Structures are given as structure tokens and as C-alpha cells.
Amino acid sequence: KQEVTQIPAALSVPEGENLVLNCSFTDSAIYNLQWFRQDPGKGLTSLLLIQSSQREQTSGRLNASLDKSSGRSTLYIAASQPGDSATYLCAVPHSGTYKYIFGTGTRLKVLA
Amino acid sequence: EAQVTQNPRYLITVTGKKLTVTCSQNMNHEYMSWYRQDPGLGLRQIYYSMNVEVTDKGDVPEGYKVSRKEKRNFPLILESPSPNQTSLYFCASSRDRWGRETQYFGPGTRLLVL
Numbered sequence A: 001k002q003e004v005t006q007i008p009a010a011l012s013v014p015e016g017e018n019l020v021l022n023c024s025f026t027d028s029a030i031y032n033l034q035w036f037r038q039d040p041g042k043g044l045t046s047l048l049l050i051q052s053s054q055r056e057q058t059s060g061r062l063n064a065s066l067d068k069s070s071g072r073s074t075l076y077i078a079a080s081q082p083g084d085s086a087t088y089l090c091a092v093p094h095s096g097t098y099k100y101i102f103g104t105g106t107r108l109k110v111l112a
Numbered sequence B: 001e002a003q004v005t006q007n008p009r010y011l012i013t014v015t016g017k018k019l020t021v022t023c024s025q026n027m028n029h030e031y032m033s034w035y036r037q038d039p040g041l042g043l044r045q046i047y048y049s050m051n052v053e054v055t056d057k058g059d060v061p062e063g064y065k066v067s068r069k070e071k072r073n074f075p076l077i078l079e080s081p082s083p084n085q086t087s088l089y090f091c092a093s094s095r096d097r098w099g100r101e102t103q104y105f106g107p108g109t110r111l112l113v114l
Helices: none
Strands: A004-007 A012-015 A019-025 A032-038 A044-051 A054-061 A062-067 A072-078 A084-095 A100-102 A108-112 B003-007 B010-013 B017-026 B031-038 B040-050 B055-059 B076-078 B087-095 B103-104 B108-114
Touching: A004 A084, A004 B031, A012 A019, A019 A032, A019 A084, A032 A062, A032 A072, A044 A054, A044 A062, A044 A072, A044 B103, A072 A084, A084 B040, A100 B031, A100 B040, B003 B087, B010 B017, B017 B031, B017 B087, B017 B108
Parallel strands: A012 A108, B010 B108
Antiparallel strands: A004 A019, A019 A072, A032 A044, A032 A084, A054 A062, A062 A072, A084 A100, A084 A108, B003 B017, B017 B076, B031 B040, B031 B087, B040 B055, B087 B103, B087 B108
């Protein structure tokens, strides 16, 4: 059964730091991996989707990498800003089905 | 504007009183899904649908029903709500019928069952 883990659960950094969020999954037979952002009391916004054939995807200050063989993905945020404060979640489709499995998220706080 | 809408946004009800949470998308997406989010447990999938009249169970389907009679709508039905269904509910949609493309989420429905 696919399990998705995100470490750390919470992170607090000063503005301007580069940071890395981690996502681990147990079954490497995935179609893709998505990173989402969730602001308090709001829905989820898709940040990046990495197909299983890709190694990384970039959008602005965000870069997501995927290593299927080791069951890991990282989300790199460059030059963090207070506006980046949110919960970041990763999700993978459950192999062999059309279900989605989410990690429990990393709550990020960027201090001004 | 491309979006997923949910109604109501907030709902307080009592045990056993049937309720429906509506979900609608205007992007002509094939795949639609319902999730619940609980502290410490994260997002868990309740039901999903790959097309009209095609639905299947997610990881936590007990106590819920869904229907997909039209492509744009995917209502979530609680026939006899119980307090353990108090949660934050999200509807999502994806263009690809297998849900393998970017998922777009609604704003959420916060449900309290007394």
C-alpha cells in the first residue's frame, strides 16, 4: 500500500533563506507526483507536477525533483519570502488505481 | 474564470439529517474527486469519478455516496451524518480521466455534525 511521508512537519526560517521540503513514498511505480500549496482556511493550489519520466520541474523560485528509485521528491524554494508561508503537500496517484494519496504536509513559516 | 465551486462553504447539522454538498467545475474535466481533511490525518480520498456514471471508492468511502449524472457536477451525499464526519471537505477535478494531470481544488466545505 502506497504511503506518503513529509518531513519536517513544520519549519520556520528567516526571510531570504533557500529551503528544501521533502516527500517520501513507498511504492516507486507512480505516474507522477504533484506539489500543492494550502493557505490557512483555503483550498489547495497546484504548484508543480512532475511526470514519472522527468527528473525535475521548475516554476519561478520553485524547483521540484523526483527520484523514483529512492522514493523521494524534494521541493526547493529559493530566496524565501513571508508570502511563501503556507502548508505544502505532495501527492501521488496510487499505482494501479486512480486514487490519490497525499502526504500530511509541511507547515512553513517565513519570518520577515 | 476556470474554477471548481462548492456549496455550502460552511454547514452545521445534526446527527442523522441527510445533507448534500454540491461540487461543480467549468473546465470540462473528466476526473472529479472528493477528499476530507482532518488534523493529523491529512487529505484522504472519499470517492472519485472518471466520467459520467463512472464512480469508484477512495480510501474512506464509508458513510458517503456520490453521483455523476452530468460531467460538470459531482455531489457528495451524507445519508445519515454522524459526528465523526465532522471535517473539511474538498472537491477537485482534473482534465485527464485517470486524474494524472494537475488537480484543481474547490475552496472547501467545513462541516460540523452535532
